[in-house]
Amino acid sequence: MSEKTLSEITYRIRRFNPERDSTPHWEEYRIPYSAGMTVLDGLWRIKETHAPDLAWRSSCRMGVCGSCGMLVNGKARLACNTQVTELGGGTVVVAPLPNFDIVRDLVPELAPMFDTHRALMPYVIRDDAQEQEHPTGEFWQSAHELEQYLQFSYCIKCGCCMAACPTYATDALYSGPMPLGQAHRYNSDTRDGGFSARKRVLAGEAGPWRCHYAGECSRVCPKGVDPAKAIQLMKRELVLDYLRLHKEHCPAPVAKKPTEGKRRDNIPEAPPPTV
Amino acid sequence: MMRDQKLWTWHLAAGVVILFLLGMHMTVMHLNVTVPLKGLNPAGGHPIDWANVVARGKSAFFMVTYVVLLGAALFHGLYGFRNILFELNPASWLKKAVSMVLLLCGLALFVYGTWAAIAGFSLAKAM
Known part of the structure; x- marks a missing residue:
C-alpha cells in the first residue's frame, strides 16, 4: 500500500502479563499513520496513546543493537528496521519471537540463547595472554582471511534466526543457529586458536x-x-x-609495525607523524 | 562428548558408500541395455535370468559388495532413525535404551544378512 492512501493503521498485538494473565491474548489498536513509520514507531505511538503498559525491548532504533526482534506478520524481524508500508497494508500483527518463553508482552526470554552462546566461547582464544592483555601491535590477517568470517561477524544476536529455526522449535538439544554461527565465526578467524576448546561442545550432541x-x-x-x-x-x-x-591454523602473529617493514624503493617515505 | 562427531562422519561415509553401490546396482540390474557390462551379466539376456543370478552368486566380489552395502545401509538408516527419535526429546535413560536396541537390531540384521550372503555364495559355488 502506498503512503499516500494510508491514513490509519491497525496493530494486532499479542499481550501477556504473567502477573495478570494465564495465557497470552490479542488486542487491537488503531493509530494514525505517518510517513516513514516503522513497526517500532507504531509501538511507541500505541504506548503513548493507548496502552502505557505495553512492553517490548528496543534501544538503537537503527538495526544495530538487535533488541527489538519480534514476529511481525508471521516473520521474525527487527521492529525498528521494518517499515509499515513494506508489510503490504492491512493489519500489522506483532507477537514476541517464537521458540522463547515470554517474559511479558513482546519481551522474549533470551537467557537460554545467551547461555548457549557463552558456552561456545564466542571470543578470540589465544595462548599469548600477555599480548592480549597488553598488545604491542595488531594481529596479522590478510584480506582473504578476513573474508572467511566477516559476514558472520555482522550478527547482532537479535534471536530472529532462533525464532525461525524449525529444529530449535522442536529439539531442546540443539544449540541453535546464532550460537553455532558465532562459534564458526571465531573458529574461522585466523587470530583465534580456540577450535579445540570449542570442539568439546561442538563435537557432542548439542553440535551442528x-x-x-x-x-x-x-x-x-x-x-x-x-x-x-x-x-x-x-x-x-x-x-x-x-x-x-x-588444518589447525596457528593464531596469527603480531603484525610488524609499518616502521619495521622494508619500504619498496618506488614507494615514497611517509611524512613524519604530526601527533 | 566427541561421539556425535564420529557417528556423523561415519554416517556421511556410509552415505557415499550407498551412493556408489546403489549406482552399481542400477547399472547392473536396470541399465544393462544402456550400459552393457558383459562381466556383470555373463550369460547375457535379462539380469535376473537364472544363469546371470548364479554367475553373480559365484562371484566373491558381489558377495563382498552385498555385505558392505548391508553394513552401510544399516548404519546409515539406523543412525538417521536414532536422530529422528532423539528429536522427540526422550529422557536420558530412554535415549540409552533406544541406542542399545538399535545397535542390537543392527548387529543382528548385519550378522543374518552376512550369513545369507556367504551361504548364497557357497551354494552358487557348489552348482
Whole structure:
C-alpha cells in the first residue's frame, strides 16, 4: 500500500502479563499513520496513546543493537528496521519471537540463547595472554582471511534466526543457529586458536549435527548473515577434524609495525607523524 | 562428548558408500541395455535370468559388495532413525535404551544378512 492512501493503521498485538494473565491474548489498536513509520514507531505511538503498559525491548532504533526482534506478520524481524508500508497494508500483527518463553508482552526470554552462546566461547582464544592483555601491535590477517568470517561477524544476536529455526522449535538439544554461527565465526578467524576448546561442545550432541538445513535462519536474518552456511561449514570442519585432515591454523602473529617493514624503493617515505 | 562427531562422519561415509553401490546396482540390474557390462551379466539376456543370478552368486566380489552395502545401509538408516527419535526429546535413560536396541537390531540384521550372503555364495559355488 502506498503512503499516500494510508491514513490509519491497525496493530494486532499479542499481550501477556504473567502477573495478570494465564495465557497470552490479542488486542487491537488503531493509530494514525505517518510517513516513514516503522513497526517500532507504531509501538511507541500505541504506548503513548493507548496502552502505557505495553512492553517490548528496543534501544538503537537503527538495526544495530538487535533488541527489538519480534514476529511481525508471521516473520521474525527487527521492529525498528521494518517499515509499515513494506508489510503490504492491512493489519500489522506483532507477537514476541517464537521458540522463547515470554517474559511479558513482546519481551522474549533470551537467557537460554545467551547461555548457549557463552558456552561456545564466542571470543578470540589465544595462548599469548600477555599480548592480549597488553598488545604491542595488531594481529596479522590478510584480506582473504578476513573474508572467511566477516559476514558472520555482522550478527547482532537479535534471536530472529532462533525464532525461525524449525529444529530449535522442536529439539531442546540443539544449540541453535546464532550460537553455532558465532562459534564458526571465531573458529574461522585466523587470530583465534580456540577450535579445540570449542570442539568439546561442538563435537557432542548439542553440535551442528541436528541442523536439518531448512535455511530459515538465513532467510530471516535482518543483517544478511547466513548462519545456515556457517553451520554446514562447521560440520565440514568437524568431519575433517575427525579424519585428521583439519588444518589447525596457528593464531596469527603480531603484525610488524609499518616502521619495521622494508619500504619498496618506488614507494615514497611517509611524512613524519604530526601527533 | 566427541561421539556425535564420529557417528556423523561415519554416517556421511556410509552415505557415499550407498551412493556408489546403489549406482552399481542400477547399472547392473536396470541399465544393462544402456550400459552393457558383459562381466556383470555373463550369460547375457535379462539380469535376473537364472544363469546371470548364479554367475553373480559365484562371484566373491558381489558377495563382498552385498555385505558392505548391508553394513552401510544399516548404519546409515539406523543412525538417521536414532536422530529422528532423539528429536522427540526422550529422557536420558530412554535415549540409552533406544541406542542399545538399535545397535542390537543392527548387529543382528548385519550378522543374518552376512550369513545369507556367504551361504548364497557357497551354494552358487557348489552348482
